[in-house]
Amino acid sequence: MKEAILYDKQDSGRTKCRVCPWACNIAPDKAGVCCVRKNTNGTLYATTYGIVSSVAADPIEKKPLFHFHPASTVFSLGSLGCNLRCKHCQNWEIAHARPSDGEEARAYSLPPDAAVKEARSAGCKGVAWTYNEPTIWIEYTLDSAKLCREKGLYTVYVTNGYTTEEALDTMGPFLDAYRMDVKGYTREFYKKLTGIKDPAPIFAAAARAKKKWGMHVEIVTNVIPGWNDDDHQLEHIATWIHNELGDKTPWHVTRFYPYLELSDVPPTPTATLEKARRIGNEAGLKFVYIGNVPGHPGENTYCPRCGNVAIERQGYLISVYDVANGKCKKCGEDLAIVE
Ligand code: SF4
Secondary structure: OEEOOOEEEOOOOOEEEOOOOOOOEEOOOOEOOOOOEEEEOOEEEEOOOOEEOEEEEEEHHHOOOOOEOOOOEEEEEEOOOOOOOOOOOOOHHHHOOOHHHOOOOOOEEOOHHHHHHHHHHOOOOEEEEOOOOHHHHHHHHHHHHHHHHHHOOEEEEEEOOOOOHHHHHHHHHHOOEEEEEOOOOOHHHHHHHHOOOOOHHHHHHHHHHHHOOOOEEEEEEEEOOOOOOOHHHHHHHHHHHHHHHOOOOOEEEEEOOOOHHHOOOOOOOHHHHHHHHHHHHHOOOOOEEEEOOOOOHHHOEEOOOOOOEEEEEEOOEEEEEOEEOOEEOOOOOEOOOEO
16 A cells, blocks of 8 residues: 555545546545545555556467567556446456455555566566556556666556546656557447546547657457447547547457346457448558457458558467568558567
8 A cells, every 4th residue: 555646635634536537536434436546544545556466478469459569478467446337347356346445355465676577587578557447556557667667678558548637647758558448439338338427538548648658559449239339439439540549550349248237238240340340441540450359360460551461360379470670571661560
Protein backbone atom coordinates (compact mmCIF):
# COMPACT_ATOMS: atom_id res chain seq x y z
CA MET A 1 0.00 0.00 0.00
CA LYS A 2 1.33 3.42 -0.93
CA GLU A 3 -0.08 6.94 -0.80
CA ALA A 4 -1.77 7.67 -4.10
CA ILE A 5 -0.72 10.34 -6.55
CA LEU A 6 -3.10 12.64 -8.45
CA TYR A 7 -5.68 13.35 -5.77
CA ASP A 8 -6.87 16.27 -3.62
CA LYS A 9 -7.55 16.25 0.10
CA GLN A 10 -10.73 18.01 1.12
CA ASP A 11 -11.70 19.75 4.38
CA SER A 12 -14.51 17.24 4.86
CA GLY A 13 -11.97 14.41 5.07
CA ARG A 14 -12.97 13.22 1.63
CA THR A 15 -10.41 12.68 -1.14
CA LYS A 16 -10.95 13.49 -4.81
CA CYS A 17 -9.15 11.21 -7.25
CA ARG A 18 -7.87 12.64 -10.55
CA VAL A 19 -6.79 9.40 -12.23
CA CYS A 20 -9.85 8.64 -14.35
CA PRO A 21 -12.99 10.50 -15.45
CA TRP A 22 -15.10 9.04 -12.64
CA ALA A 23 -13.39 11.70 -10.47
CA CYS A 24 -14.44 9.79 -7.36
CA ASN A 25 -15.06 11.94 -4.30
CA ILE A 26 -14.24 9.33 -1.68
CA ALA A 27 -15.44 9.41 1.92
CA PRO A 28 -13.19 8.10 4.72
CA ASP A 29 -12.98 4.29 4.85
CA LYS A 30 -14.43 4.07 1.35
CA ALA A 31 -12.84 3.29 -2.02
CA GLY A 32 -13.45 4.63 -5.51
CA VAL A 33 -15.38 2.88 -8.26
CA CYS A 34 -12.27 0.85 -9.13
CA CYS A 35 -12.22 -0.60 -5.58
CA VAL A 36 -8.44 -0.20 -5.25
CA ARG A 37 -7.96 3.46 -4.29
CA LYS A 38 -9.06 3.91 -0.69
CA ASN A 39 -9.44 6.86 1.65
CA THR A 40 -7.99 6.13 5.09
CA ASN A 41 -8.18 9.05 7.53
CA GLY A 42 -8.28 11.62 4.75
CA THR A 43 -5.36 10.21 2.79
CA LEU A 44 -5.87 8.30 -0.46
CA TYR A 45 -3.96 5.04 -0.77
CA ALA A 46 -3.17 2.84 -3.73
CA THR A 47 -4.05 -0.45 -2.07
CA THR A 48 -2.68 -2.59 -4.91
CA TYR A 49 0.76 -1.02 -5.12
CA GLY A 50 3.12 -3.98 -5.64
CA ILE A 51 0.21 -6.45 -5.61
CA VAL A 52 0.20 -8.76 -8.59
CA SER A 53 -2.52 -11.28 -9.49
CA SER A 54 -1.18 -12.64 -12.77
CA VAL A 55 2.29 -12.95 -14.29
CA ALA A 56 3.32 -14.50 -17.60
CA ALA A 57 6.03 -14.23 -20.25
CA ASP A 58 3.80 -13.87 -23.31
CA PRO A 59 4.38 -13.43 -27.03
CA ILE A 60 3.72 -9.74 -27.78
CA GLU A 61 1.24 -10.97 -30.42
CA LYS A 62 -1.02 -12.15 -27.58
CA LYS A 63 -1.72 -8.59 -26.32
CA PRO A 64 -2.42 -8.28 -29.34
CA LEU A 65 0.30 -6.01 -30.69
CA PHE A 66 1.24 -6.95 -34.26
CA HIS A 67 3.39 -3.97 -35.27
CA PHE A 68 5.48 -3.60 -32.13
CA HIS A 69 8.63 -5.68 -31.63
CA PRO A 70 7.14 -8.69 -33.46
CA ALA A 71 8.03 -12.12 -32.05
CA SER A 72 9.38 -10.63 -28.82
CA THR A 73 8.44 -11.94 -25.39
CA VAL A 74 6.83 -9.49 -23.01
CA PHE A 75 6.67 -9.82 -19.24
CA SER A 76 2.97 -9.37 -18.53
CA LEU A 77 1.62 -8.30 -15.18
CA GLY A 78 -1.87 -7.80 -13.85
CA SER A 79 -3.24 -6.70 -10.51
CA LEU A 80 -6.81 -6.28 -9.21
CA GLY A 81 -9.76 -3.98 -9.87
CA CYS A 82 -11.06 -2.00 -12.84
CA ASN A 83 -12.76 1.33 -13.51
CA LEU A 84 -15.20 -0.26 -15.99
CA ARG A 85 -17.73 -3.02 -15.33
CA CYS A 86 -17.98 -4.78 -18.68
CA LYS A 87 -20.77 -7.32 -18.85
CA HIS A 88 -18.56 -9.82 -20.70
CA CYS A 89 -15.27 -9.28 -18.84
CA GLN A 90 -12.99 -12.28 -19.45
CA ASN A 91 -10.88 -11.38 -16.40
CA TRP A 92 -13.73 -10.63 -13.98
CA GLU A 93 -12.16 -12.64 -11.15
CA ILE A 94 -9.37 -10.09 -10.87
CA ALA A 95 -11.03 -7.07 -12.48
CA HIS A 96 -14.13 -7.17 -10.27
CA ALA A 97 -12.19 -7.95 -7.07
CA ARG A 98 -12.67 -5.59 -4.13
CA PRO A 99 -9.31 -5.61 -2.34
CA SER A 100 -10.11 -2.32 -0.54
CA ASP A 101 -12.79 -4.23 1.40
CA GLY A 102 -10.19 -6.76 2.51
CA GLU A 103 -11.66 -9.26 0.08
CA GLU A 104 -9.37 -12.25 -0.36
CA ALA A 105 -7.95 -12.49 -3.84
CA ARG A 106 -5.35 -14.61 -5.53
CA ALA A 107 -2.50 -12.10 -5.47
CA TYR A 108 1.00 -11.64 -4.11
CA SER A 109 3.64 -9.00 -3.64
CA LEU A 110 6.03 -8.13 -6.48
CA PRO A 111 7.71 -4.73 -6.07
CA PRO A 112 8.78 -2.85 -9.23
CA ASP A 113 12.49 -3.70 -8.94
CA ALA A 114 11.73 -7.42 -8.49
CA ALA A 115 9.33 -7.37 -11.44
CA VAL A 116 11.89 -5.76 -13.72
CA LYS A 117 14.53 -8.21 -12.54
CA GLU A 118 12.21 -11.15 -13.28
CA ALA A 119 11.42 -9.71 -16.71
CA ARG A 120 15.10 -9.58 -17.57
CA SER A 121 15.89 -13.04 -16.27
CA ALA A 122 12.93 -14.44 -18.25
CA GLY A 123 14.56 -13.02 -21.40
CA CYS A 124 11.74 -10.56 -22.04
CA LYS A 125 12.29 -7.51 -24.21
CA GLY A 126 9.70 -5.45 -22.38
CA VAL A 127 6.98 -5.26 -19.75
CA ALA A 128 3.21 -4.97 -20.26
CA TRP A 129 0.65 -4.04 -17.63
CA THR A 130 -2.39 -5.97 -18.72
CA TYR A 131 -5.13 -8.41 -17.58
CA ASN A 132 -6.77 -5.65 -15.50
CA GLU A 133 -6.80 -1.87 -16.07
CA PRO A 134 -3.29 -0.41 -15.57
CA THR A 135 -4.49 3.20 -15.24
CA ILE A 136 -5.87 2.51 -11.75
CA TRP A 137 -2.46 0.97 -10.88
CA ILE A 138 -0.63 4.14 -11.88
CA GLU A 139 1.73 4.46 -8.92
CA TYR A 140 3.10 0.95 -9.47
CA THR A 141 3.20 1.09 -13.26
CA LEU A 142 4.89 4.50 -13.14
CA ASP A 143 7.67 3.35 -10.81
CA SER A 144 8.08 0.16 -12.84
CA ALA A 145 8.11 1.96 -16.19
CA LYS A 146 10.85 4.31 -15.01
CA LEU A 147 12.95 1.28 -14.07
CA CYS A 148 12.23 -0.34 -17.43
CA ARG A 149 13.55 2.77 -19.15
CA GLU A 150 16.79 2.52 -17.15
CA LYS A 151 17.20 -1.16 -18.02
CA GLY A 152 16.37 -0.83 -21.73
CA LEU A 153 13.02 -2.67 -21.62
CA TYR A 154 10.06 -1.44 -23.63
CA THR A 155 6.80 -0.65 -21.85
CA VAL A 156 3.19 -1.36 -22.81
CA TYR A 157 -0.23 -0.43 -21.43
CA VAL A 158 -3.08 -2.74 -22.41
CA THR A 159 -5.89 -0.43 -21.48
CA ASN A 160 -9.54 0.51 -21.78
CA GLY A 161 -8.36 4.12 -22.21
CA TYR A 162 -10.66 5.51 -19.50
CA THR A 163 -8.12 7.92 -18.07
CA THR A 164 -7.71 11.62 -17.38
CA GLU A 165 -5.35 13.66 -19.48
CA GLU A 166 -3.32 14.28 -16.33
CA ALA A 167 -2.85 10.57 -15.63
CA LEU A 168 -1.95 9.88 -19.23
CA ASP A 169 0.57 12.72 -19.22
CA THR A 170 2.10 11.34 -16.02
CA MET A 171 2.75 7.99 -17.71
CA GLY A 172 3.40 9.45 -21.17
CA PRO A 173 7.18 9.92 -20.94
CA PHE A 174 7.64 6.30 -19.85
CA LEU A 175 5.29 4.35 -22.13
CA ASP A 176 6.20 3.00 -25.56
CA ALA A 177 2.97 1.33 -26.64
CA TYR A 178 -0.72 1.90 -25.94
CA ARG A 179 -2.92 -1.07 -26.84
CA MET A 180 -6.38 0.32 -26.35
CA ASP A 181 -9.88 -1.13 -26.63
CA VAL A 182 -12.51 0.73 -28.57
CA LYS A 183 -15.51 -1.29 -27.48
CA GLY A 184 -18.08 0.64 -29.48
CA TYR A 185 -18.74 4.14 -30.69
CA THR A 186 -21.87 5.53 -29.08
CA ARG A 187 -22.52 6.78 -25.55
CA GLU A 188 -25.48 4.43 -25.28
CA PHE A 189 -23.34 1.42 -26.12
CA TYR A 190 -20.60 2.27 -23.62
CA LYS A 191 -23.17 2.96 -20.91
CA LYS A 192 -24.93 -0.34 -21.47
CA LEU A 193 -21.80 -2.50 -21.78
CA THR A 194 -19.35 -0.86 -19.38
CA GLY A 195 -21.30 1.46 -17.07
CA ILE A 196 -19.54 4.70 -18.04
CA LYS A 197 -21.56 7.67 -19.24
CA ASP A 198 -19.34 9.02 -21.96
CA PRO A 199 -16.54 7.40 -23.98
CA ALA A 200 -15.17 10.75 -25.22
CA PRO A 201 -12.15 10.64 -22.82
CA ILE A 202 -11.23 7.22 -24.25
CA PHE A 203 -11.03 8.51 -27.81
CA ALA A 204 -9.13 11.55 -26.62
CA ALA A 205 -6.63 9.36 -24.73
CA ALA A 206 -5.64 7.30 -27.77
CA ALA A 207 -5.15 10.41 -29.89
CA ARG A 208 -3.09 12.07 -27.16
CA ALA A 209 -0.97 8.93 -26.58
CA LYS A 210 -0.09 8.98 -30.25
CA LYS A 211 0.17 12.70 -31.04
CA LYS A 212 1.58 14.15 -27.82
CA TRP A 213 3.64 11.21 -26.57
CA GLY A 214 4.51 9.42 -29.81
CA MET A 215 3.41 6.06 -28.47
CA HIS A 216 2.80 3.17 -30.79
CA VAL A 217 -0.99 2.67 -30.72
CA GLU A 218 -3.02 -0.37 -31.74
CA ILE A 219 -6.80 -0.65 -31.33
CA VAL A 220 -8.92 -3.71 -30.51
CA THR A 221 -12.65 -4.04 -30.99
CA ASN A 222 -14.27 -7.19 -29.70
CA VAL A 223 -17.21 -7.58 -32.09
CA ILE A 224 -20.28 -8.74 -30.15
CA PRO A 225 -23.28 -10.02 -32.13
CA GLY A 226 -26.28 -7.73 -31.69
CA TRP A 227 -24.25 -5.21 -29.67
CA ASN A 228 -21.65 -3.53 -31.85
CA ASP A 229 -21.64 -5.51 -35.10
CA ASP A 230 -23.81 -3.10 -37.09
CA ASP A 231 -22.20 -1.39 -40.07
CA HIS A 232 -22.88 2.06 -38.66
CA GLN A 233 -20.90 1.54 -35.47
CA LEU A 234 -18.03 -0.31 -37.20
CA GLU A 235 -17.78 2.40 -39.87
CA HIS A 236 -17.58 5.09 -37.20
CA ILE A 237 -14.81 3.28 -35.34
CA ALA A 238 -12.82 2.65 -38.52
CA THR A 239 -13.19 6.26 -39.70
CA TRP A 240 -12.18 7.58 -36.30
CA ILE A 241 -9.02 5.43 -36.30
CA HIS A 242 -8.19 6.57 -39.82
CA ASN A 243 -8.73 10.26 -39.12
CA GLU A 244 -7.31 10.53 -35.61
CA LEU A 245 -4.60 7.87 -35.46
CA GLY A 246 -3.62 7.39 -39.10
CA ASP A 247 -4.24 4.89 -41.86
CA LYS A 248 -1.42 2.58 -40.76
CA THR A 249 -2.77 2.12 -37.24
CA PRO A 250 -3.54 -1.58 -36.73
CA TRP A 251 -7.17 -2.38 -35.93
CA HIS A 252 -7.90 -5.82 -34.49
CA VAL A 253 -11.49 -6.99 -34.86
CA THR A 254 -11.77 -9.98 -32.59
CA ARG A 255 -14.23 -12.81 -32.08
CA PHE A 256 -16.43 -12.58 -29.01
CA TYR A 257 -17.07 -15.69 -26.92
CA PRO A 258 -20.15 -15.94 -24.67
CA TYR A 259 -19.19 -15.07 -21.12
CA LEU A 260 -20.50 -13.79 -17.81
CA GLU A 261 -23.61 -11.60 -18.30
CA LEU A 262 -23.45 -12.10 -22.07
CA SER A 263 -23.46 -15.89 -21.86
CA ASP A 264 -26.59 -16.02 -24.02
CA VAL A 265 -24.98 -14.15 -26.93
CA PRO A 266 -23.50 -16.46 -29.61
CA PRO A 267 -19.84 -16.30 -30.69
CA THR A 268 -19.12 -13.87 -33.51
CA PRO A 269 -19.50 -15.53 -36.92
CA THR A 270 -16.35 -15.39 -39.02
CA ALA A 271 -18.36 -13.65 -41.76
CA THR A 272 -19.10 -10.76 -39.38
CA LEU A 273 -15.40 -10.30 -38.65
CA GLU A 274 -14.66 -10.42 -42.38
CA LYS A 275 -17.31 -7.72 -42.88
CA ALA A 276 -15.67 -5.59 -40.16
CA ARG A 277 -12.31 -6.04 -41.86
CA ARG A 278 -13.80 -4.95 -45.17
CA ILE A 279 -15.35 -1.89 -43.53
CA GLY A 280 -11.95 -1.01 -42.04
CA ASN A 281 -10.24 -1.35 -45.40
CA GLU A 282 -12.95 0.73 -47.11
CA ALA A 283 -12.39 3.45 -44.51
CA GLY A 284 -8.77 3.53 -45.66
CA LEU A 285 -7.12 1.44 -42.92
CA LYS A 286 -4.14 -0.51 -44.23
CA PHE A 287 -3.87 -3.09 -41.45
CA VAL A 288 -7.10 -4.65 -40.17
CA TYR A 289 -6.66 -7.98 -38.41
CA ILE A 290 -9.13 -10.72 -37.58
CA GLY A 291 -8.54 -12.02 -34.07
CA ASN A 292 -9.47 -15.17 -32.13
CA VAL A 293 -9.89 -17.16 -35.35
CA PRO A 294 -6.64 -19.19 -35.49
CA GLY A 295 -5.39 -19.88 -39.00
CA HIS A 296 -7.54 -17.17 -40.65
CA PRO A 297 -5.61 -15.32 -43.39
CA GLY A 298 -6.81 -12.08 -41.75
CA GLU A 299 -4.12 -12.65 -39.09
CA ASN A 300 -1.35 -11.92 -41.60
CA THR A 301 0.27 -8.60 -42.46
CA TYR A 302 0.00 -7.85 -46.16
CA CYS A 303 2.05 -5.09 -47.72
CA PRO A 304 -0.48 -2.45 -48.79
CA ARG A 305 1.64 -1.55 -51.82
CA CYS A 306 2.73 -4.87 -53.38
CA GLY A 307 0.51 -7.40 -51.57
CA ASN A 308 3.47 -9.39 -50.26
CA VAL A 309 2.75 -11.45 -47.11
CA ALA A 310 5.16 -9.50 -44.96
CA ILE A 311 4.29 -11.38 -41.77
CA GLU A 312 2.51 -14.71 -41.73
CA ARG A 313 1.08 -15.73 -38.37
CA GLN A 314 -0.20 -19.00 -37.00
CA GLY A 315 -1.96 -17.90 -33.85
CA TYR A 316 0.73 -16.17 -31.77
CA LEU A 317 3.59 -17.66 -33.78
CA ILE A 318 5.25 -16.02 -36.75
CA SER A 319 6.01 -18.41 -39.60
CA VAL A 320 7.16 -15.86 -42.23
CA TYR A 321 8.88 -12.56 -41.51
CA ASP A 322 9.64 -10.59 -44.65
CA VAL A 323 10.30 -7.23 -43.00
CA ALA A 324 13.50 -5.22 -42.57
CA ASN A 325 13.70 -1.96 -40.64
CA GLY A 326 9.92 -1.83 -40.46
CA LYS A 327 9.60 -2.00 -44.27
CA CYS A 328 8.38 -4.62 -46.72
CA LYS A 329 11.46 -6.51 -47.92
CA LYS A 330 9.97 -6.93 -51.37
CA CYS A 331 9.06 -3.33 -52.26
CA GLY A 332 10.35 -1.16 -49.40
CA GLU A 333 6.91 0.10 -48.31
CA ASP A 334 6.86 1.41 -44.74
CA LEU A 335 4.68 -1.00 -42.74
CA ALA A 336 4.74 1.13 -39.58
CA ILE A 337 6.35 -1.70 -37.62
CA VAL A 338 8.51 -0.88 -34.59
CA GLU A 339 11.30 -3.46 -34.47
S1 SF4 B 1 -9.05 5.66 -10.57
FE1 SF4 B 1 -10.57 4.69 -9.23
S2 SF4 B 1 -10.80 6.10 -7.51
FE2 SF4 B 1 -9.78 7.22 -9.13
S3 SF4 B 1 -11.44 8.28 -10.23
FE3 SF4 B 1 -11.07 6.34 -11.29
S4 SF4 B 1 -12.48 4.86 -10.41
FE4 SF4 B 1 -12.39 6.61 -9.02
